[in-house]
């Protein structure tokens with residue numbers, strides 16, 4: 482390096498602080514990230530909330546509400562997703578700046594962690610689903626878009642009922658399983674069937690639904706997905722097509738109408754997300770999943786969730802780390818449509 486260049490670098494950066502940047506986008510983002518007194522808040526300090534968002538129980542006036550849904554009475558196998566919201570809240574250092582979209586999502590909308598859905602009883606699945614529906618109905622009436630952390634996947638059915646009551650929504654669904662199974666063991670309510678119930682209730686449009694990452698032991702149960710006209714991208718097809726082609730397919734399936742995004746962490750390979758109740762080998766990588774979500778920018782997203790984080794099966798906490806990143810990507814899509 483010539484001495485002139487070194488001298489210029491010393492003049493420019495010798496005393497410069499972390500929030501100073503010549504790039505106007507980065508400088509603006511830095512101003513949005515620092516605290517009012519010009520400090521960087523320590524990521525491990527304070528009471529944990531989703532994505533370090535402010536905690537607020539009054540939902541009126543919000544554009545987006547991050548909600549915990551700690552309920553796993555619908556699991557068919559290993560329980561534990563009731564601990565998902567707490568585990569995802571403890572993850573630090575996700576955002577607030579989005580490096581791909583070059584913006585701070587939480588600065589573009591009014592968003593807060595509004596706590597957990599209140600449940601009347603920890604013992605009744607059907608009553609819990611009704612509690613969720615009531616809570617999301619009230620939120621929807623206030624035009625607050627929900628960003629939820631489960632809980633098992635049965636929670637998405639009452640959420641879709643609240644969001645799709647006036648007109649059915651479209652769906653981008655990442656999962657190892659289609660979750661369009663029928664009743665068994667005397668119950669049609671379980672985490673293997675929310676999207677079948679939502680279609681039959683007229684709140685989810687199967688022809689504007691795409692399911693991505695499907696594989697594994699339950700593949701014999703997905704007749705309803707095909708019969709109703711959903712687009713199912715099995716893992717083998719995903720590998721053949723690649724991420725970019727699947728993004729194009731997803732965008733063309735859901736079109737311009739309102740769309741919900743539902744991400745079951747078991748859509749990812751257990752190498753990335755072992756902390757879940759029904760893991761299936763051979764799934765998406767974290768890189769593929771993040772690229773997929775980023776490719777959905779510009780859609781009319783009315784709500785999103787990340788479900789099936791059962792942290793006790795993952796002492797590494799990487800499942801929660803991935804879930805928090807997925808939640809951040811969903812917030813970015815909702816907050817930064819352009």
Ligand code: MN
Pocket residue numbers: 634656658660672745789
């Ligand atoms: Mn699922």
Ligand code: MN
Pocket residue numbers: 656657658745747748759
């Ligand atoms: Mn699943």
